[in-house]
Amino acid sequence: MKDRRDFLKTALTGAVLLGTQAKLGLADVPTKPASLGHQDQYTHRIEPGKSRVVIARDPALHTSSGQLDEKRVLELLDRAIASYTGRDKPTDAWKHILPQAPDKVIGIKTNGLGGKGISSHAMLAFAIAERLQWAGIKPGNIIVWDRFARDLEACGFTINTDPSRVRCFGSDVSGFEDEPVAFGAAVNVKLSKILTRQCDMVIGLPILKDHSMAGVTFAMKNMYGVVQHPDQLHGGGCNPFVADLNCIPAIREKVRFTIGDAMTSVYDGGPGFHPERLWQPNALIIGEDRVALDTTAWQLLERKRSEAGLPTLEAAGRPPRYIATAADADHKLGFNKPEHINLVEI
Amino acid sequence: MIFRSRELMIATIVIGIIAIAVLTGCKKKTNDPFPASGAIAGWEKTGDTRTFDAKNLYQYIDGDAEQYISAGVITTSTADYKYQGALEAVVDVHTMSAPGGAQKIFDTNRASDAKIVPLGDAGVALAQSVVFRKGPYLVRIVAYESTPATPQALLALAHGVEGKL
Numbered sequence: 001m002k003d004r005r006d007f008l009k010t011a012l013t014g015a016v017l018l019g020t021q022a023k024l025g026l027a028d029v030p031t032k033p034a035s036l037g038h039q040d041q042y043t044h045r046i047e048p049g050k051s052r053v054v055i056a057r058d059p060a061l062h063t064s065s066g067q068l069d070e071k072r073v074l075e076l077l078d079r080a081i082a083s084y085t086g087r088d089k090p091t092d093a094w095k096h097i098l099p100q101a102p103d104k105v106i107g108i109k110t111n112g113l114g115g116k117g118i119s120s121h122a123m124l125a126f127a128i129a130e131r132l133q134w135a136g137i138k139p140g141n142i143i144v145w146d147r148f149a150r151d152l153e154a155c156g157f158t159i160n161t162d163p164s165r166v167r168c169f170g171s172d173v174s175g176f177e178d179e180p181v182a183f184g185a186a187v188n189v190k191l192s193k194i195l196t197r198q199c200d201m202v203i204g205l206p207i208l209k210d211h212s213m214a215g216v217t218f219a220m221k222n223m224y225g226v227v228q229h230p231d232q233l234h235g236g237g238c239n240p241f242v243a244d245l246n247c248i249p250a251i252r253e254k255v256r257f258t259i260g261d262a263m264t265s266v267y268d269g270g271p272g273f274h275p276e277r278l279w280q281p282n283a284l285i286i287g288e289d290r291v292a293l294d295t296t297a298w299q300l301l302e303r304k305r306s307e308a309g310l311p312t313l314e315a316a317g318r319p320p321r322y323i324a325t326a327a328d329a330d331h332k333l334g335f336n337k338p339e340h341i342n343l344v345e346i
Numbered sequence: 347m348i349f350r351s352r353e354l355m356i357a358t359i360v361i362g363i364i365a366i367a368v369l370t371g372c373k374k375k376t377n378d379p380f381p382a383s384g385a386i387a388g389w390e391k392t393g394d395t396r397t398f399d400a401k402n403l404y405q406y407i408d409g410d411a412e413q414y415i416s417a418g419v420i421t422t423s424t425a426d427y428k429y430q431g432a433l434e435a436v437v438d439v440h441t442m443s444a445p446g447g448a449q450k451i452f453d454t455n456r457a458s459d460a461k462i463v464p465l466g467d468a469g470v471a472l473a474q475s476v477v478f479r480k481g482p483y484l485v486r487i488v489a490y491e492s493t494p495a496t497p498q499a500l501l502a503l504a505h506g507v508e509g510k511l
Contacts, residue, residue, distance in 0.1 A: 231404040275474035
């Protein structure tokens, strides 16, 4: 872990730079962007034409017995958000990220398909839910969700629909829209009603994994969990399906922030749980630009594969081509070129 | 029915009993390859068996489903286990349309550092997992943590599953 001085330096730098663009804070972004261009959607920029991505690490995140240290997870989340927003106090930082109206419903979309061994960590979701409440969100206005209840239970959650507490349930409870939507090749898509009818904003909580078809699964691929039949979107290495799916307005407009779980990852053999290919990056990767986030996550995964003596994903026949597709002129979901990504590592 | 001889009647009854026993036995083996709690020393089955067919396999293993479908998976059944009340593991039994499908998945996903173990037609083990194939079945058993007891405990459970296939 970098020392406190390094952290403050990074955070303060962010604060100064962001201070010059205070009016561009995420809280000021209209619910529905006027257009789908790059310039309109992403607000936390150090400079125009760049997207900010923060990788926050803590090498001591796991205890000697291999369990996550709850206190350190919360601290890591706070450091990441502080660095991203330039606001040192968690409450201020979260208020900067969230919609201004306190009665808004915030969803936290996890990925529990990998089962107990390689799913979004419940501990991180709990930490986010706690900070959302600090920022004034009512407990019942927080929904932790995934496609199926069993996916959530695999992450360690207990299903709860009591509106007086943080809610947690799957789309199998809420159901899916009868009316399909489409964008490009992603046709006949039936979206979860949790996304379309209940959430005003969604925070993506994906887990970084190698993927046998897509190459990498992280911010954008996590959206496969909001549709009824993701099996129809896996052809061609999931390209252009991942990009097309993320262009569907309800996803594009509501999923406005990602707190990527890279505390534990699988660098080969994914997306299932392969204990012999597990890896502990001990990191969170956060930001608004889902393309920049996936680009960053891909690079991280490639570095680990190289260290392990494995071929690149390109050489393995499964490069995540959907990332470049998502950045192209037809999609404009974000940036994938390094010169357009302001990567802050703390 | 009129039988011309007592011997013919007995033979018919015996053949019928054998046929019913064989059919019932086969069905039972196909449907339940999972050892019951206590059947293997220290192992407890902690949840219901869930079964997915090729069409909805993605609900269980996401994009991994494609390689199983292309290899001819018919069903995948899974159940959770716990060893001595602490070590958690999951058993997946993939039933393929032919032994070649099980072999294809087994060979494709075999880790180079895996140790060969005498299970079924072919088997391998790593620190936290055991994989073997037997006829059209491909079995994968994975533990969620590594302890000194994990490898032997997994092997014992694997033999228990093999015996029911």
